[in-house]
Amino acid sequence: MxxxxxxxxxxxxxxxxxxxxxxxxxxxxxxxxxxxxxxxxxxxxxxxxxxxxxxxxTLNGNAARMSVDPDNADDLTQWLTDYIGAGGWPESDQQHVPISELFPxxxxxxxxxxxxxxxxxxxxxxxxxxxxxxxxxxxxxxxxxxxxxxxxxxxxxxxxxxxxxxFPAARTPQTESTGLNAAALDPWDVQAMTQLDPHSTVLIIGSGLTMVDAVVSLEQAGHRGPIEVFSRHGLLPHVRRQPPSWEDFLAANHRLRSPRQLLREVRRQCRLALEQGIDWQAPLDTVRSHIARLWSQASEAHKRQFVRHVRPWWESHHHRSPPLSAQLVARLQREGRLRIRAASFKGLVPSDDGVAIAVRLRGEQGLTHISGAALINSSGIExxxxxxxxxxxxxxxxxxxxxxxxxxxxxxxxxxxxxxxxxxxxxxxxxxxxxxxxxxxxxxxxxxxxxxxxxxxxxxxxxx
Ligand SMILES: Cc1cc2nc3c(=O)[nH]c(=O)nc-3n(C[C@H](O)[C@H](O)[C@H](O)COP(=O)(O)OP(=O)(O)OC[C@H]3O[C@@H](n4cnc5c(N)ncnc54)[C@H](O)[C@@H]3O)c2cc1C
CATH class of the missing domain: 3.50.50.60 (FAD/NAD(P)-binding domain)
Known part of the structure; x- marks a missing residue:
């Protein structure tokens, strides 16, 4: 010793x-x-x-959902009430919602x-x-x-x-070999983004919540040019709303096990909700408390099936976007400034100016080269x-x-x-x-x- x-x-x-x-x-x-x-x-x-x-x-859930105290679901709301009361986060009053519904x-x-x-x-x-x-x-x-x-x-x-x-995926040797790590901008580094030509094209790999943050960063940095997003499935996170409660249908039925059975039942419940004029997020939110049980009891084959076939939809429907960020992404899409395409990233290609990447767009055999002034890697976790x-x-x-x-x-x-x-x-x-x-x-x-x-x-x- x-x-x-x-x-x-x-x-x-x-x-x-x-x-x-x-x-x-x-x-x-x-x-x-x-x-x-x-x-x-x-x-x-x-x-x-x-x-x-x-x-x-911001957080991707409102204050009422983000307490760090398992014995007090209102812990963050109470802390925020005091914090805002003492003059902290003055911008929060622009949102005109109760403190429990703020996304801090x-x-x-x-x-x-x-x-x-x-x-x-x-x-x-x-x-x-x-x-x-x-x-x-x-x-x-x-x-x-x-x-x-x-x-x-x-x-x-x-x-x-x-x-x-x-551990971010970009810090691992596998992606290092594509040079992505060295070429990419930090999705949260607004200061670095202010150095870009505001009208230049920015490329983003990945379309999850980190991409949403990166778009917020670009907007904050004054970027007003095109944003081209590429992700394997081209799926965008849904926006988080505040759905009413819904019967915990999985609590009553522990026989549902395979991803196929579960998906069928979840879809059925979402349809039922929609027929009654209720947000589909209500039944989906009841699933959360069963995930640990369902996953840990699943066979390896079922786990693989879930990861292969259900994961992209689980990620985009369950890991939802905070409303203000989602509104920004939707506005940029409407204005034609932000485009999301299903494609797999194949690597960087040499470029004299800015960056260029090779992607295989869904449905196409060959590679397409896309150029931009900068690249942001939001492709996830290792x-x-x-x-x-x-x-x-x-x-x-x-x-x-x-x-x-x-x-x-x-x-x-x-x-x-x-x-x-x-x-x-x-x-x-x-x-x-x-x-x-x-x-x-x-x-x-x-x-x-x-x-x-x-x-x-x-x-x-x-x-x-
Ligand atoms: C950008 C981002 C936004 C997120 N937003 C949300 C959200 O809105 N809502 C939500 O519920 N969850 C969110 N998450 C999920 C988030 O990961 C968890 O909420 C939480 O931060 C996990 O905490 P952690 O301490 O396990 O991991 P981390 O926050 O990753 O912290 C791990 C720490 O370990 C340290 N460390 C690692 N290796 C070593 C070592 N060898 N020696 C010493 N220290 C080491 C690192 O420096 C790091 O500080 C978000 C995650 C990210 C990355």
Missing amino acids: SESTRNADVLIIGGGLSGTMLAVQLLRLPGARRILVIEPRAELGRGEAYSAVELGH PRGIFGLYAQQRLAEAIALSTSTVEHIRAEAVDLQVDATSALLTLDKGEQLRGTCAVLATGM YDWRRVARPLPQQLLKRGLIQPGPLALGIAADACGAVLNAHGQVSPRLFAMGPPLRGMWWESTAVTDVALQAKALAAKLTQN
């Missing part, structure tokens, strides 16, 4: 929303524990999502998470310390977990939790840790401390988040939460997923 090794009860690797909410839940439990949160960013509670600085980069900017949501952490620290007999570093290696023995940081320091904990979030070119995932795989999760989505763990090693043994020392558990639960990323997992995992870690 190095002389500089520091000891703790819990080592939390990653201080985004997951790591921070786990710290909050641990602080709220009786006892006196030493918690170290290892996070290279300057602030805890933000991660990629809540480091946003633009007011237009993600940067303000980050403040909320930070404030809940500060309050929990003030009231607790446990302590939290932010260690500003990247964890690069981990060793586990019968009694402890030994973490090595990028500057060589070592931390020893009774247990360690992987709260490392999502869930397969074997392809994540960061030291910690690679070391964990090399040491046999983890194994890929179902369909190589994230890593394998038991129902409590205890990680499975390469031999399938459940670790008593190493745990995971949030996006790394994508393969275990399918939906393991959103605010509400993370908040629930944090509470359950804190209880598990303090059981003995």
Whole structure:
């Protein structure tokens, strides 16, 4: 053991929303524990999502849906009420809706998470310390977990939790080989976009919520030229509305299992709703609470079927766009400035000026070359840790401390988040939460997923 090794009860690797909410839940439990949160960013509670600085980069759900407290669904609404009352976010009154229906900017949501952490620290007999570093290696023995940081320091904990979030696809070797990473603009970097000729053409790969954010960024930067969007299915996220409640039809029928059966029933329920003049989002929203059960019980063949055939529609119908951003995208489409085409991205092609890409448009055999002044990559997340070119995932795989999760989505763990090693043994020392558990639960990323997992995992870690 190095002389500089520091000891703790819990080592939390990653201080985004997951790591921070786990710290909050641990602080709220009786006892006196030493918690170290290892996070290279300057602030805890933000991660990629809540480091946003633009007011237009909002949550994709309204305040009533985004509480970080599983015991109080109104927690964010209450916090926002105080925050706005104290003069914060003055622009919110332009929306003319109750506070519970506001879609807060993600940067303000980050403040909320930070404030809940500060309050929990003030009231607790446990302590939290932010260690500003990247964890690069981990060793586990019968009694402890030994973490090595990028500057060589070592931390020893009774247990360690992987709260490392999502790894962007563009940072992985596979897409690196297309040169996409080097050529692309950051979807959230408004400042960089102000350097573009405002009338130039911008190309965007991917048509999900990151694309919607990128369009907001371009608008904010004063871009007024054409935007060409390419994605495999050419599907745009639907706009989030506030549908009324609907009978939880899956609660009454646990026999529905295969993606085909489920899809048929969901469609039937949506048709029923529409016939009654009710928004189709009402029945679809009842499905959310069954996803973890349905996914974890599904056979591998059914999981594959879902990913292959249903996923694009699930993503566009379930992961919906905040209304103001959706209105902007719709307006640009109406004005003919934004066009979405179904196409697969095949790589960059040499260009003397700006960027050029090769795509295969749906229904066409050959490749089409498209040029623009800039390219934005919003093509998503790399869930397969074997392809994540960061030291910690690679070391964990090399040491046999983890194994890929179902369909190589994230890593394998038991129902409590205890990680499975390469031999399938459940670790008593190493745990995971949030996006790394994508393969275990399918939906393991959103605010509400993370908040629930944090509470359950804190209880598990303090059981003995
Ligand atoms: C742009 C964006 C917008 C989103 N918007 C919404 C939304 O509106 N609503 C919603 O419900 N969900 C949204 N999400 C989903 C979002 O991922 C979750 O809400 C939440 O941020 C997940 O938190 P996390 O801490 O698990 O992951 P992250 O936020 O990714 O944080 C993980 C942290 O771990 C750190 N880390 C990684 N590896 C190491 C290491 N080896 N050592 C030390 N630290 C490490 C990283 O620096 C990072 O800060 C959004 C996600 C993104 C990316």
